[in-house]
Amino acid sequence: YNYCNMPRANKRSYQNVTSEYKLAYVEVIHRHQKRTPYSSNMLPGDVKEEGVRYPQITAGGKVDSKQHGLDLFQLYHDELGFLPDEYDEELVQWRITNNNITQQVFDSLITGMYPNDNITAELREVDNLEPNLDCHQADDLKKAIRSTPMWYDETNMTIYDELATQDGINATSHPGFYGSIDHFFDNLSTKTCAGDMINVTNSQFETVMKLGHWEYDYTFYSNPNATDYGIYKYGNFTTELASHFQEVISGERKVIYQHNIAHDGSISALTALLSKYLDLGFFQWPGMGAEYIFELYHQESNDSYHLRILYSG
Numbered sequence: 618y619n620y621c622n623m624p625r626a627n628k629r630s631y632q633n634v635t636s637e638y639k640l641a642y643v644e645v646i647h648r649h650q651k652r653t654p655y656s657s658n659m660l661p662g663d664v665k666e667e668g669v670r671y672p673q674i675t676a677g678g679k680v681d682s683k684q685h686g687l688d689l690f691q692l693y694h695d696e697l698g699f700l701p702d703e704y705d706e707e708l709v710q711w712r713i714t715n716n717n718i719t720q721q722v723f724d725s726l727i728t729g730m731y732p733n734d735n736i737t738a739e740l741r742e743v744d745n746l747e748p749n750l751d752c753h754q755a756d757d758l759k760k761a762i763r764s765t766p767m768w769y770d771e772t773n774m775t776i777y778d779e780l781a782t783q784d785g786i787n788a789t790s791h792p793g794f795y796g797s798i799d800h801f802f803d804n805l806s807t808k809t810c811a812g813d814m815i816n817v818t819n820s821q822f823e824t825v826m827k828l829g830h831w832e833y834d835y836t837f838y839s840n841p842n843a844t845d846y847g848i849y850k851y852g853n854f855t856t857e858l859a860s861h862f863q864e865v866i867s868g869e870r871k872v873i874y875q876h877n878i879a880h881d882g883s884i885s886a887l888t889a890l891l892s893k894y895l896d897l898g899f900f901q902w903p904g905m906g907a908e909y910i911f912e913l914y915h916q917e918s919n920d921s922y923h924l925r926i927l928y929s930g
Contacts (some may be wrong), residue, residue, distance in 0.1 A: 622681050623811035624929040627688040628696040638914040640699050642865040644858060646877040647908035648884050649722045650685065651678030654807040658800045659863060660784045674721040675811055676903065682722045685906055687728025693874065700743035704731040709874040711738040711837055714747040719878040726878070738878070739883065742770065745853040746879050748886055755849035762840050771831065772796055776824050783816060798854060802829035802902070810905065830901045837889040838900035847889025855890055862913050866922050886907065897928070
């Protein structure tokens with residue numbers, strides 16, 4: 618696990634299947650690479666640089682994005698011979714969210730795959746990839762998950778008051794920093810990934826990181842309501858994902874490789890939906906570049922199809 622640059626599929630560590638299975642379709646969904654913090658997650662002492670957007674993909678994030686694309690191309694083209702030599706819009710497609718940082722990632726990622734082609738990623742007005750579609754059932758389940766004694770105990774730990782005092786904030790001026798460690802985690806982790814100074818002790822930093830991982834595991838994986846939450850939160854996208862597999866099996870889908878560039882909320886909601894079928898042990902906050910790959914295989918001997926899901930390679 619490396620929050621700043623998550624492990625991903627590559628030809629060096631990839632475990633191939635036996636020859637009786639033929640790869641028929643690949644769909645990737647990955648979180649964007651390193652970025653500046655969201656302005657809502659910034660503290661009074663944080664300095665906004667002129668000409669920089671909050672958020673935007675950093676220079677290091679652009680390098681990682683290109684390498685991500687290169688790793689995937691070396692695996693699915695060079696190693697497996699699955700991707701075409703030349704870009705073919707009927708066979709390979711990319712999709713981004715309405716958040717511009719995914720466009721920035723795509724612009725760099727594509728140079729590691731098909732650098733000589735002018736390729737446009739799909740962008741939809743109604744975006745079920747981010748995910749940001751309103752769903753009262755999902756909101757109610759999240760509220761239930763975060764209304765337990767365990768959640769109350771976690772969000773009332775002394776670390777909140779310690780950091781608030783150091784940063785000169787309170788629940789009135791900065792309400793987003795209370796009720797969840799999310800904003801503190803994002804603020805500190807993005808600074809760390811950029812190599813910036815942080816005004817906390819090592820012990821405080823480790824506490825924030827541990828609490829962030831615990832919150833994500835509890836919300837999206839280990840909680841009894843996690844699967845239902847994922848269904849309501851991300852069922853719109855995963856229903857579409859499942860239809861791609863069905864269309865490949867029926868021969869209706871010509872695309873063989875679909876790549877979606879998304880967010881930690883996308884990866885987390887997908888994890889929640891799949892939680893009953895995954896064996897992750899403990900689900901840590903999906904870091905920069907965190908990746909799911911869905912590989913659909915055709916077993917020709919009995920004309921059956923099998924799905925393999927890879928997380929972080």
